[in-house]
Amino acid sequence: MEPGFHTLHDFMLFTKGAVYYLMGGMLLGLLGFWLYLTGRDEDKMIK
C-alpha cells in the first residue's frame, strides 16, 4: 500500500528511513558476496 505523503518532509522521512534500513542490508549483502567471491582464494595462497 502506497503511504500517503502530505508534505516533502513526510516523503523524505519515509524514503530516507527505508534507505537507512537498506544500507544495513547492503553492507551485510556486500560482505557476504565478497566472502563468496574470495572464499576459495586461500587455496591459491597455499599452493
Place this chain on the structure above:
Amino acid sequence: MTTEHPEQTASPKIKLTPFNVIVGVILAVGAFVTILRFTKGLAGVTNLSDNNPWGIWISFDLLCGVALAAGGYTTSAACYVFGLKRFHSAVRPAILTAFLGYALVVFALHYDVGRPWRLPYPFFVQSGPTSVLFEVGLCVFLYLITLFIEWVPSALEWLGIRKPRDLIIKMTLGLTIFGVILSTMHQSSLGALYLIAPSKLHPLWYSPYIPLYFFVSSIAAGLSMVIFESTLSHRYLHDKMDATYLAEHDDVTYGFAKGAAMVLAAYFLIKVVGLTMDNNWHYLASGYGLWFLVEMLGFVALPAFLYAMGVREKRLTLIRWTAVLAVLGIILNRFNVSLVAFNWQLPPAERYFPSWMEIAISIFIVTIGLLIFRFIASRMPIFYEHPEFKEHEPPELHEHPTKPHPQTFGH
C-alpha cells in the same frame, strides 16, 4: 601456432573469404550511406525528429562506445595507480581498444552533427562552459589526445624510434592519472546529460544519481570489455602474443572478473537505493517495470553472480560468456536510457525507431574499428614486448621477465 613473420603472412592479394566478403559489403554500404548523409542531410538517412533528435548514433556509437572504451582507464589505473603489475600485459591491448573506441566515437559524432570543420568551435570559438555537453566534449577531446599519446609508444617501437618513445614511457603515470580524472568526469557527465529531462525519461531510469550510475557501470563495462576483447584476441591473434601475455592471461581474466563482480554488485545496490529514494517501486508492476527488472536481474545481478561463480570455481569459459552478458547489459542500459525509456509518454506513432541506414552506419563504424585493431595488433607490439625496448622501460613496469616471441617482431 604459426612461426612466420607477421609481414610475411600478409598476402598482397585480398582473398575472397566469407569474412572479407561481409566486410567488403559493410564498407560499401557504409560508404554509400555516408555520401547520402553528407549530401541529403539527416532527413535523408535517419528517422530523427524534433521529438527524437538523438537516435541510435548517440545511443550506440557514443554512449555505448564511451562506456565500452572504459577498459583503457580501468586497466591502466589498476596497473599504474593501484600497483597491480600483474595486469601489465593487458594495458596495451586495453589502451588500443580505448583509443580506437574514442576515435570512432568522435568519427561517429560527425554523422550526427555534420559540418566536420566546425568540430573545434565549441572549444575555441563559441565555448559554453556552463553546459554539461561542453564538459563531455572537452573531456573526450582531451582524453582522446591522452589515449593517442599512451598508444604512440607501440607505433614508435614498431618504427624503431627510441627517444620520443622513451620520453612518453616516462610520462606513463602522469598520463594515466590525467586519463582517470578525465574518464571520471565525462563517464558520469554522459549520465548527467539526462538530468535535464526528468519528464521525458521514465522514472525507473531517471534518477538524481544517474551520473553515478553511468560512472560505476562504465567501470564494469571496461573490465568486461577487456575480458571480451582478450578472449577474441586470444582466438584470432594468438600468434602475436608473447610468453608473458599468455602466462598472465588467465590471471588477468580472473582478476578483472573479480573486480567486475564487485562493481556490478555495487551498481545493482546503488540502483536499488535510487529506486527507494524516489519511492518508485510501484512502477515495477508495469510493462516498463518488467523491462527494468529484465535489465537489472538478467544483465546486472546475473553477471555479477556468474562472475563470482567463475572466479570461485576457476571456470574461464563461464567468465568469458559472462563478459559477453555484461557487455550486452551495458548496451541495453544505454539504449534504455536514451531510447526505450526516453519519451516514454509519447504515443507509439511518435516514438523513434532507427532506419536501416542508421543501423548500417553503426555497423560500418564498428567494422572500421575491428579492421584498424587487427591491422595494428598484427603489426605493432600490442600483445608482446618488443625485445629491443624491454631494457629501457622503467623497472617498475616489469615485474615479470619475458622471453621474446620469435615470430612476433613488428619490424
